[in-house]
Each structure stands twice: as C-alpha cells, then as structure tokens.
Amino acid sequence: MSDEIVLKTEDLTKHYGGVQALEGADFELRKGEHVAIMGDNGAGKSTFVRQITGVEQRTRGRIRLYGEDVNFAGPLEAREAGIETVFQTLALADDLDVPDNLFLGREITRLDFLGPFRVLDYRAMRDATLAGLKKTAVKIPDIRNTIRNMSGGQRQCVAIARTATFHSRLTIMDEPTAALGVQETEQVENIIRTLKTQGEPLILISHNMRQVFDLVDRIVVFRRGRICANLLKSETDGQDVVAYITGAKTQPEYAEAA
C-alpha cells in the first residue's frame, strides 16, 4: 500500500468576494511523500492551506483525507483528524510561554468533569514540551519565557516544534524558514528530514529553490490561483521551475491556467 493517497483535492476553489484566490485545484499527496508548493506572492498557496485545514470554508470542491471526504468546520477538527500545520502567520499567542503555546487548544488537563474550568496539568505539559524540543533539536533559551520576548527565529522554532511534537498523519508548513538565520534554517530542514525518515507525509510551501530541491520529492507550482505544473524533482531543475512560476511555461494538462 505504498501508494496510498494521503490527501486529494478536487476542484478546490476559494473566492473572496470577487477575488479568485484559488481556482479548481486538483492536488494529490501520497503516503510518505514530501511535496513542495511554489509560486509567486499572492499565487494562492496560503489560501490552499487554509481550505485544507478548516481555517476557512471553501467556495467549492472536494477534500479527501486517507480516502475519506472531510468537511472541517474549524481548525480543531482538522487537527483532530491528524493535520498539523505551521501557518505563515505562526499562530502563536504572544503573552503565553512555550508549553502554553505548544498545547494551546489541546491542553493536558485533570478533573475534566469541570468542563471549561478543568485544571491544567502544567508539569505534564512542561515535560512533554522538553521532550518534544529535544526530539526536534530545537534550541530555546527558556521555555517559561513568553513568545513576545523571543526572536523571530525562536518563534518560528516554537511553531515548528508544536507540529513536530504531536504525531500527525499530515504535516503542512507554510514558509517555515522565512524568518530564520542559517543555523535555524538548517535545524528546520533537519526536522523535515526526520519526518521523511519516519515516513510522515509533508506539504512544504517555500520560495527557497535550494531548500526545495534538497528536501522534497515533487514540486507543484501555483500561479494566479491555479496549479500550472506538477513536477517530479528528478525530471526538473531550478530554471525549469522558475519558468513555470513566472508564466514562461505551462504544462499542457494545465493549459487553462495560462
């Protein structure tokens, strides 16, 4: 079953009023596969992610996760279905510390019969945070520090550690290394390699050609809200990809995108 399909979208479309941010996206991700999504600013990459993760409701189309049709009412449902996401905006609460952020929305608790007033198990969350950071080799000076007091790179690391700490069936990272220095970028790339050896499927959005060619198996190019190319890494190169991104080339099967 090595070619089991993790995620499949058909005709996935999102309009914001008159803006056709995403139009008819047919996308497929197989088990253990790492796929990059590339494209210019405003090409619809983040919009695509927001539809899959239940952050927004799609205008049209179908999403299948492990063969099942899914309609997430919100991001929590997507998470519960096993989709872990690093959003481009990071989605961290600035005034909370690292364990709080890692477990935001899925806290470890005691006395659960108290409903919303169930009690936080700070110790368990702290231990799990330390274990998670160790596993991903993320370096953070003090996990009790609030996010506000951290550098851009450290914030990014927290967001990534959050996805890597929890076992997931699909990991999505939207420009995870955009704000990072050389060392931190390497760290994130190592996390991604770890996911690859563990056979966890990944969608990576990145503008970094070198990174994409280092890490993924396949590259999907978005242009003005449409997919315009689907390229195996072994059959393409940087110049070729740039040609698709800029619109100099379009694959025949996506001709309507031109």
Add this chain to the structure above:
Amino acid sequence: MAETTHGTGGLAFDRSKRAWPNEVNIFIALILIVAIFEALGQLLPYMKGQSLLFDTNDRFDSIFNEARLRIIILQVSIIGIIAIGVTQVIITGGIDLSSGSIVGATAMIAMSFGQTELVNGNPNPKAIFGLWAMDLPVVVPVLVGLGCGLVAGGINGLLIAYTRIPPFIATLGMMVSARGVAKWWSHGNPISFPTDQYASIGSGMMPVVWFVLLALLFHLILKFTVYGKHTYAIGSNEDAARMSGIAVARHKVLVYTIAGMLASFAAIVLSSKNLTAQSGMGLVYELDAIAMAVIGGVSLAGGRGSIVGTVLGALIFGVIISGFTYLRLDAFYQEMVKGGIIVAAVVLDQWRQHRAAMKS
C-alpha cells in the same frame, strides 16, 4: 551579577534579565501613594500631623487607624467584585460598559423578591408584588439576581461573539437598556425592607469577605484552568487562538456572562448592605471597575493582567479616594481627580504597550 543558566538545547541565558512581575510595581505604587498622603498629612498645616492609615490617638491595641482602613476596603469591595469580571473581559481584548447598569437593574429585580411582609407589624409599604413574593427564602432573590446577570451578560457575549459589533458598542447598548429596565421595574420607586436573610448578605464586613473569596476563586481559575488559559490566548492573538482550535465565540460568551453575573452579585451585596434598591444604583461603577483593572496593570490591548493586579488596583483606587476625604478636599475635586486617574492609568498602559512592542 548576571546569573546564567542553561536552557533547552544547551543555550545559555541570563536569568537576571527576566522582568519582575508587574504586580510588584503596582504594589510599590500603592506604598508610594500611601507615603505621599502620609507626608501631606505631616506637611500641610491644617492637617495638624494626622495620619491616613496609622493611629494618631495613641491607643494601646493597634498601630493602625482601623476605622479608615475598614472604610477603604469596604468602599472598594463592591466595585471590586465587578472589577474581577471586567478584568477577564479586558484580558480577552474587550470592554464592558454595562456593569453599572446591570447593578441597577439587578438590585431592583432581586430586591423585589427579597422583601419582608411586615415592617414593625404593618404591611411593607414598599411591596412590589403581592403576598406570594413576601418572605421568600433567600435563595430566590439570589438566583433571580444572578439570572439577571446571566441574561444581560449572555446577551453582551452573544452580540459580541456572533455579530461583528465591537464590545464597546454592544455593552454601551446594554448599559442604556439595563438602566431603562432598572427605572421601569418599579416606575422609579425605591424598593426597601428586605428579609433578615437578604439583609445579612452584605451586612457589616460581608462585602469584603465576598470580594476576597471571589478574587481568590477567579485568581485560581485564571491561573490554573483551561478557561483562564484561553482567556489570555484570545486577548494575545485572537487569530492564533482560533487556528489553535479554541472555540473563540463560545469562550467570549462565557466570559461576558461571568462578568454579568459578577456585576449582578455585586448588586445583591450592595442592595443588601444599603437595605434598599434604587434605579440609579451603580451609576458609573463600570468606569470605576475599569479604572481599578487598568491601574492594576490589566492591558486594554488584551492578553495581560491578573486578578492580583486588579485587587491592588482596587486598593490604590480606594486609598486615593479616601486620601482626598482625609485631606478634606471637596467631592467635586474628588470626581475631577478620579477622571484624571483613569486617563493616567490608560496613558501608562499605552506606554507599557509601546515598550512591549519595542521589545519584540
């Protein structure tokens, strides 16, 4: 003096750079303000060396002026109960302008179910309902009162969470409407002569007891429960909270409902303490409560603040108001200065926000 320790991944960091809790600053401010009043007592000739907090009559049993201390904490307790709810609302990044009017409406409605049948052997001259509503067990007016807060706060929450009305406008509407309810309920007549049980809720130092108990309870809730964590998360970054799967709308409804119920509980205590309810009760209490929270370091931008801070803010508020009485300044000046304090607290908050933004 830099004490370095090792964090995750073996990074060294400087522990001494960690800022101390803001509550410490507020406590220092409280002490400074007391010191200023004490100094004025010594310096102003007409004060004849009186002291604000300390005993100047040379009694044996105490070094404090207990009467004044008692007045200060009694004075801030009832509005302090409201401020506990307002604190939570502000931490989510919202505001609640309706608490004062909720106090008025609740006091009227609750008291009318807590009246006694006979006053000195005569029928209660202020009776609102017939005999069936006289001498009811005290749980009835208390539950009715809390129900008022639940409804008013719930409407606030629903409006704010499910329509795009900003909290300022939604609670402003409630402020006007609830005051209307307070006036309509008995056509402006005061409601008096409660049962002994009802009268005991807020008698003597009971308001202080309620304030301390509720402050402790909500301190624990904000620090140690999921409710508290989500309250801070929403105020810090509402989008992040939503993306993390927090049911933001539902949580806001809960927060505003709790704030409404705390305001209505304050109304029960207040009407019990005064043995009467009037439609004008709780006028501008919402602003006093907001001032207490902001003085206590609760940021109007959301995400930051604590119940401990608000309690200290309430004490500062009380000390300043009593301080003016003690300096024998007219009530007019007190109001003017109160306005100034509120503005000053907000300016301070802006400045703190600015500094926090510079840091990140």
